Amino acid sequence: MALNFAEYMEQRTALINHDRSLRPDHSRTPTEVEARADKIVRELRAAEAVSVWGAEHEGVPHPFPGMEFLTGRNIIMKTELFKILSKMPKGAILHAHLDATVNAEYVLKLALDYPALHVCTTELLTASNLNNILPQFKPLAQAMFTNPTVALTDTSYAPGTWVPVKTARETFDPALGGPEGFDKWAIGAMTINPSEGESAARRIWEKFTSTFTVSTGIIRFLPLWKRYIYEFFRTSVEDGVSYIEARINFHLIMLITKEWLKAFDQVQQDFKADLKRQGRRDEFIGARIIYTTLRFITLDELDLAWKDCIALKLEFPHLIAGFDLVGPENTLKPLIYYAESLLRFRDRQKEMGLDIPFIFHAGETLGDGTEADDNLYDAILLGTLRIGHGFSLVKHPKLMETCREKNILIEVCPISNEILRLTSSMLMHPLPVLINNGVPVALSPDDPAMFGNMGLTFDFYQVLAASEVTGLIGLGELARDSLKHSTLEVAEKERALAAWEKRWKKFVESIVASNV
Amino acid sequence: MALNFAEYMEQRTALINHDRSLRPDHSRTPTEVEARADKIVRELRAAEAVSVWGAEHEGVPHPFPGMEFLTGRNIIMKTELFKILSKMPKGAILHAHLDATVNAEYVLKLALDYPALHVCTTELLTASNLNNILPQFKPLAQAMFTNPTVALTDTSYAPGTWVPVKTARETFDPALGGPEGFDKWAIGAMTINPSEGESAARRIWEKFTSTFTVSTGIIRFLPLWKRYIYEFFRTSVEDGVSYIEARINFHLIMLITKEWLKAFDQVQQDFKADLKRQGRRDEFIGARIIYTTLRFITLDELDLAWKDCIALKLEFPHLIAGFDLVGPENTLKPLIYYAESLLRFRDRQKEMGLDIPFIFHAGETLGDGTEADDNLYDAILLGTLRIGHGFSLVKHPKLMETCREKNILIEVCPISNEILRLTSSMLMHPLPVLINNGVPVALSPDDPAMFGNMGLTFDFYQVLAASEVTGLIGLGELARDSLKHSTLEVAEKERALAAWEKRWKKFVESIVASNV
Structure with a gap:
């Protein structure tokens, strides 16, 4: 009852098909064009696994397809596969x-359009606490506008004072990056960055929760x-x-x-x-x-x-x-x-x-x-x-x-x-x-x-x-x-x-x- | 046909039992003693999840039950659960x-018992290359013994020279830790340490493979x-x-x-x-x-x-x-x-x-x-x-x-x-x-x-x-x-x-x- 190799291969194909028979892409017969497109995409994936994922990328020691998203995001965007998808x-x-x-960039851009939107912090911002102090955003009724011109980064800033977002941005200390520094700080508080993405589960949930708290202050207007x-x-x-x-x-x-x-x-x-x-x-x-x-x-x-x-x-x-x-x-x-x-x-x-x-x-x-x-x-x-x-x-x-x-x-x-x-x-x-x-x-x-x-x-x-x-x-x-x-x-x-x-x-x- | 809560709970228990019905621990009825021992162990696990895994441990930022083994090993060994198991x-x-x-400690101890066992390196060992240069071990036939007394760490050492393991250990440069430094180096080459354990998949396989190469030189005698x-x-x-x-x-x-x-x-x-x-x-x-x-x-x-x-x-x-x-x-x-x-x-x-x-x-x-x-x-x-x-x-x-x-x-x-x-x-x-x-x-x-x-x-x-x-x-x-x-x-x-x-x-x- 010895099995020859051709018979073995027949059994093998049947087993693989049986194993995959519950998949949705297994029950439908693709059109000829679908099958060709699928093949093109598979070949592209295989090629880019080498040409893109096998190449050196600054700051990404061991890239691979399906890698940590925040770290691999820029590499993903370079692929033809991404462009097709x-x-x-x-x-x-x-x-x-x-x-x-x-x-978040767009949310902040929107915030700048509305004089009602204000920002404050619980501490004076400095180079050393910038990564830990979160902005609080809030739309104020016009009657409550005090139009302070004080910067969040100025020693005269009294923690808790609501400053119009636009003012806060324009007066942001050049030593902390000026307006672009403000953007980076505010957007950083509403998003998760790659290094946070690699931290422990418990900490990432804390950061994740805080991003909602920050952005809610803007979008609930x-x-x-x-x-x-x-x-x-x-x-x-x-x-x-x-x-x-x-x-x-x-x-x-x-x-x-x-x-x-x-x-x-x-x-x-x-x-x-x-x-x-x-x-x-x-x-x-x-x-x-x-x-x-x-x-x-x-x-x-x-x-x-x-x-x-x-x-x-x-x-x-x-x-x-x-x-x-x-x-x-x-x-x-x-x-x-x-x-x-x-x-x-x-x-x-x-x-x-x-x-x-x-x-x-x-x-x-x-x-x-x-x-x-x-x-x-x-x-x-x-x-x-x-x-x-x-x-x-x-x-x-x-x-x-x-x-x-x-x-x-x-x-x-x-x-x-x-x-x-x-x-x-x-x-x-x-x-x-x-x-x-x-x-x-x-x-x-x-x-x-x-x-x-x-x-x-x-x-x-x-x-x-x-x-x-x-x-x-x-x-x-x-x-x-x-x-x-x-x-x-x-x-x-x-x-x-x-x-x-x-x-x-x-x-x-x-x-x-x-x-x- | 509204379902009351008691009926719901009955359905729920039945569903959980059905879901677990293929488990080997589900088909046998445990003895009373087994059931009690199982309960004791479950309670101990729950208690130690807090008392041990919820405590601070130096060098382990976020311990948790089931964590990375090499990092958590010392914590595991402190638990009563481990002692029971x-x-x-x-x-x-x-x-x-x-x-x-x-x-590896025992393997090295064995090696020291046999004059036939020799060691060499491909480069002179220094503080800066110690972590990269692997020892090569080999049993030599007695006729091949040259009994060199030169240390692997001595500037006069000619790379590739076989030195008896015992001699190599005793003459290991005190600046590199002396005999204990030799042990650490040799054992480190035969095991994976916590920091290596956290490196990328590709690199860990390289290290893993090299540990075999090193220890084989000793144990194939x-x-x-x-x-x-x-x-x-x-x-x-x-x-x-x-x-x-x-x-x-x-x-x-x-x-x-x-x-x-x-x-x-x-x-x-x-x-x-x-x-x-x-x-x-x-x-x-x-x-x-x-x-x-x-x-x-x-x-x-x-x-x-x-x-x-x-x-x-x-x-x-x-x-x-x-x-x-x-x-x-x-x-x-x-x-x-x-x-x-x-x-x-x-x-x-x-x-x-x-x-x-x-x-x-x-x-x-x-x-x-x-x-x-x-x-x-x-x-x-x-x-x-x-x-x-x-x-x-x-x-x-x-x-x-x-x-x-x-x-x-x-x-x-x-x-x-x-x-x-x-x-x-x-x-x-x-x-x-x-x-x-x-x-x-x-x-x-x-x-x-x-x-x-x-x-x-x-x-x-x-x-x-x-x-x-x-x-x-x-x-x-x-x-x-x-x-x-x-x-x-x-x-x-x-x-x-x-x-x-x-x-x-x-x-x-x-x-x-x-x-x-």
Whole structure:
């Protein structure tokens, strides 16, 4: 019964195919053009693994494809692969925190446009404390303007004094870099830099949290907020994103009210009208909001929150896409703590004939059997539509099966996971486990303003660069799935998918055409 | 159909149990004593996560359970959990490279006992090159002794001159630390230190490879080799290990011949006799050799290797446990390159009625669809009895299923994987994925002399510390499985398991007794 080598090779091919049979890019037969484009991209990836990633890069001792994002970002942007992916139609952003979606340079630029926006510090800024003292931003009512001309860096500055942002910038001590020094300081406080990215998990979460505190002071100013939202839509569409479901906190201290939702709606209409004028209507299907509150509130507060969410859903049915509770899972309360209230929310929805799906963060952790890991059980039992992160899902065979069978999509945020130290590089990321097990996945940037992974191109790049299995066709499936698993109504979803397919076809054709 | 909270909790418990139903520690009902010991250990783990891992430790900025081994080693050794585990009966070491199993201090001490052992360097040693110049060790025939008294650190030293190790040590320049400086230098060349452990993957493999080159010069000296083997057996048994299958290279350049096998056999008999005299017969069932060659040889050379392996199996049927090809998978030849020859080997075994199972290294990689990752397909198709490392196995749903159904055990080497940069800490290790999917697992130290994880206690500690699911009973299952998946004959295996069960019972009783 000896096996000859040809028979062995037949068995081998069959086994590999069987092993990959649950992958979304394995079930569809690609068109000839898709197959050619995929091959071109694979060859380019292999070539650049040597020509770009194998070359010397100043300040990057051991570059490799899929490496730490903040350190490798400049190298990524030099690749042809990145340029190709930047043109790819990417479907939906399903997981992004609205407060973290517009780049910090632009946010600061916006702040300078409004005399109402002020800044103060808790200490006089000096060369030695500049990296530790954070700016506090705040819009002041006109009656409160005192128009001080004192610099934050002047010895006469009284800590706590609100100075107009523009003044603070212009008077910033030349010894600390002058206006550009101010920009560097302010932007540094709203973003994570490469050296911080390499620090321990605990410290990176502290820095991450503080970036929100700083930028919130600027963006929670209604006139600026509108331009902020517009910029988010504009840059997303530029990156090939055609639909968005953004999370935003409606917790009382966040000061988010109906006015903010109305603004979101209005900006969306304006943006769509602008696109339509340019003949680009199909490039943007729309944007919705996932109502979120925080995992430190009480059960009573949660009852209030979902009642508020229901009221908003009744008023803005086309805007409220779902409900979530957010915040670092390793340190805040687990979902099980809130389960009673969430069951009541579910019952109330049924009574009212409403559909506000849960779209829970769960399993954003390295824990094995910790409360954060166990959140996956509750998310699924409570009937979550999708799972935010689901990083630890791969440890749970039954839950993996459930996600596959019930079509629960995982919103995977590769770069976020790496920067927040769940994985050291894309090579260690469990994404291939999900894909190979047929669990639906969409890629998301999470907090691009802080991480510098604006749009979806960077996350798509990291995933493509770190695999020899996933190719362009595989990325296409992820994009397609992001739209399929959105909360869009049937007709809208069909329109979104049809528009995407049309653009995808053009995209793969353009790869083949430019390679002839 | 509203669900009340009690019903929800029932569903939740059922789901968690279902999710964990494939775990080995889930199928057996523990005895009352086991359950109590397990609880004690869980409470101790939780307490020490705060009292030890939450405390300040000099030179360790952010300690945490399951952290980088080389940096956290001293903290681990301070814990009560470590002390308890050191007494646990651990079953078999199924994955260790014989050249890397005795600690470097002891190897150097042995070297000093033999006038034949010499050392030389390629450059005069100075304070500035001490960390870069490696010692070369070599036993010389007596006729070649020149007995030079020149120090390696003396300006008159001619690079390449062989100096007796003892002389070299005694004459080591006091400015470089004198004899202790020599020890530090020599031991440093045979081990990996914490700062090297944190360097990039590429560099750590270079250092790792060089440690073998250095120590081989000492241990390939037959009289010393015997004492080396004895020490390996002795320390393993002290650590609670009762059976060993060690890999050793029989490639020509390694100079391993029948004499070395005979020595291995003789030392084993001596060691068993010594234990028997002490009334400790059941603490050591024995040791076997997995014949290995290297993944850079040609197909013709592989044909020669397995013919050699067959000849040895015929002469030492009780010693030859299996066959493997070793070396870094990411850079050397894949198994598929050797498949034709390996199929011939398999056929020949059938003709001769022999059983030399393949026990292949496979998937020791972060690659997704790379040749190293694909080695898993070939290992399984070629009928491997176990898999060495199998780090990337979790990506392959069909192969996971096959391993579970065909009972193919994975020899997981947690600390090795972390030091060689497959994972950044135990928290990122895919081990829970294997266990939760019912894939049989045994823990192994791989190369403890280089990594400092002598025995099995350190690897067991890292696994226990990094999980809230795995407890003492879970570790017991891993130990039991290591014996079950050994190549021992039926009767021997039954004896080994019975002896282990007896010790395990005493062990859990002692935990409960000492905690009253």
